[in-house]
Amino acid sequence: MVKYRGWGDDLQSVSNKLWLHVLPPRLKKLVEETADAMSPDLEEIRFRIQKPVIIKRAGKERFLLRDREPVCAQAADLEAVMDLSMRGSLYAFEEELKNGFVTLPGGHRLGFCGRAVLDQGRLRGLKQIRFLNLRVAKQVFGCGDALIPRITANRRWLSTLVASPPRWGKTTLIRELVRKASEGDPARYLAGADVSLVDERSEIAGSYLGEPQFELGPRTDVLDGCPKSEGMMMVVRSMAPDIVAADEIGGERDMEALRHVLLCGAKILTTVHGSALEELLARPGLGDFIRQGAFDRIVVLRGPWYSGLPPAVYQGKSLGLAAAEPV
Amino acid sequence: MVKWIGAGLILAASGFWGLVKAEGLARRRAAAGELMYGVDKLETEILYGKTPLPPALFRAGSSMNLCRALFIGTAEALEKNGRDSVGEIWKNQTQELLMGDIIDQEMGSALICFGESLGNSDCQSQQKLFSLLKGQLRAYEEKTRILRDKNEKMWKFIGVGAGCALILLLL
Structure with missing residues (x-):
């Protein structure tokens, strides 16, 4: 440790x-x-x-x-x-x-x-x-604590997109957010939520023979090795989650599945490769999806996890109307 | 009196020898059946479950008796041993079966050959490997059945018969 x-x-x-x-x-x-x-x-x-x-x-x-x-x-x-x-x-x-x-x-x-x-x-x-x-995978307990007040509102988790270049720790961050969402946080009056984690490449849960190797909280269900687009649709139907989490979204089919999740009333917790909000907005598919207000919050990491730089958090709903608005 | 005790001992020993030989045939027949079952189960785990080799071997060998060492022993060695290949470990376990007279040399060679390619190719190639071994196993099962049916009673008779003959000679 x-x-x-x-x-x-x-x-x-x-x-x-x-x-x-x-x-x-x-x-x-x-x-x-x-x-x-x-x-x-x-x-x-x-x-x-x-x-x-x-x-x-x-x-x-x-x-x-x-x-x-x-x-x-x-x-x-x-x-x-x-x-x-x-x-x-x-x-x-x-x-x-x-x-x-x-x-x-x-x-x-x-x-x-x-x-x-x-x-x-x-x-x-x-x-x-x-x-x-x-x-080497690791779990950094507490790395999401500073972020939680900015991605929750009215005692509920908000749909959040975490963006960063590779190796800056977005998977470590989302793993911790999944754990916190699942455990709940009495200090912030957040009840534990049912989280369905669609882990296409076994990165977040690090499942081996179906068993998660990381601590993901008591209310997390893991769908391991399943393509994200199909998996997100599946868990919404089968597990009735409060939050659907997935790593590294990108394709048009992923956007379609995320739309389906939102229509079903669940929140989204996901990541994408990218180093700036403008870069995300310029992407075909994802840019439009963000502008439509699909995400409540967009978190852009400003440095690797050991840099100590706090991430930038934007209010997703306002992006279609005006310039990015920091939270 | 001593002669009769000696004769009794000779008869018991030769009878026991006959029984052991007959039992060996029955054991090989049972081992062939077990192998067929284990290979079938292993094939299911590998081709349909895509289960990694050590747990697949554990599951296939869990309900075995005579050939348990081949499956469970290989799985345990794979879990512990970071140096030897699957083929080498499987070969060592097969040789244990050969030394225990549980399988014959022909089946031993087929199993060693199977072990050399076990797990080291895609599903399509593994399927061919299993088909080949199952064909050999079916023939071996039939061979051991015929040998048992033909020779089991004969060995029991030979044991007792040889004992009687020896007694007559000595008396």
Whole structure:
């Protein structure tokens, strides 16, 4: 557990070490001896064929060293990592291979690049995998606390869109918001809400064999591995949620599903890639959707979670009428 | 008196030997049935449930008796062991069955061959792998059934018969 100042004070970051099991013995031993790699705020470890292994932690990077010399990843290391991450079950990861990542026990993610395998012009998977990115998932308890008064009103949660560039912590933030919404917050007179989480890429809940690896509160139902557009329609019908949460919306079908959720009276909690409100408004589909007032609040992160910069929050309903209005 | 006690002991020992041989045939037949059931269950877990290999093996081997070690042992080794491949672990477990005389050499080779490709390809290829093994298992099941029907009684008779013959010779 590590404490730091970020989007609030005295946050507690919790991460497990289950990702260590996918490392072959040679690398595992070295990583275990590296303090940065064993830190709870480790972000990722990058392996590139014949290149030094890089450890990223809180925005800073270091090489993995042995006798003060950088350790380079070999083809056998990369193959061993792939084997261990799939535990001899390649058939179970066909879809993930097409998407370029595998979710590991503990909610961590192994992204990879290599040579594409095509079947009549369509991507079937990847082979000769030579580049890996082990992204370590963590739960930062309390990282949404400062934001909650700005995305709730009249003791209810508002439909909220969280935008940020990759690796700034929007998934960590939405995970925490889901937990808080589900648990409720007596100090703010917020009752616990029934949250249906549509976790298409197993990022928010980090589900492994259907079981969420992160704490998501007592009233959260997780639909894991289901396409967002279909999943959101499904949970509205089947689980009668107060809030529907999903990660990284984008396509026209996602907008259609979000419209359906709103028409059914549920609130939305979702994220999108983007670094500024203007950028979101300029996007076909999403821009119109925002202007129509679909979101009550739009949260734009202004820096990574460790930067300490508070996010900008805009009132979504006013965007169609006038310039963005900060809350 | 001593002669009669000796004769009784010879008869009991040879009879027991015959029973053991007959029991071996019955055990191989039962093991073949178990293997067929386990492979069927594993196929369902892999092709339809897309269950990762260790839990799929645990589920397939949970209600087994003679071949339990092959499935559960492989699953446990996969969970614990970060070094050996599925093929190597499966091969080691198959060799345990061979040493225990639960399967014959021919079936052992087929299982080792199956283990080398188990889990390391897409569903389509896994389906072909299972079809091949199930074909071999069906033939093996039939072979063990015929062998048991043909030889079970014979071994029991040989045991007692050989004992009697030995007694007559010695007396």
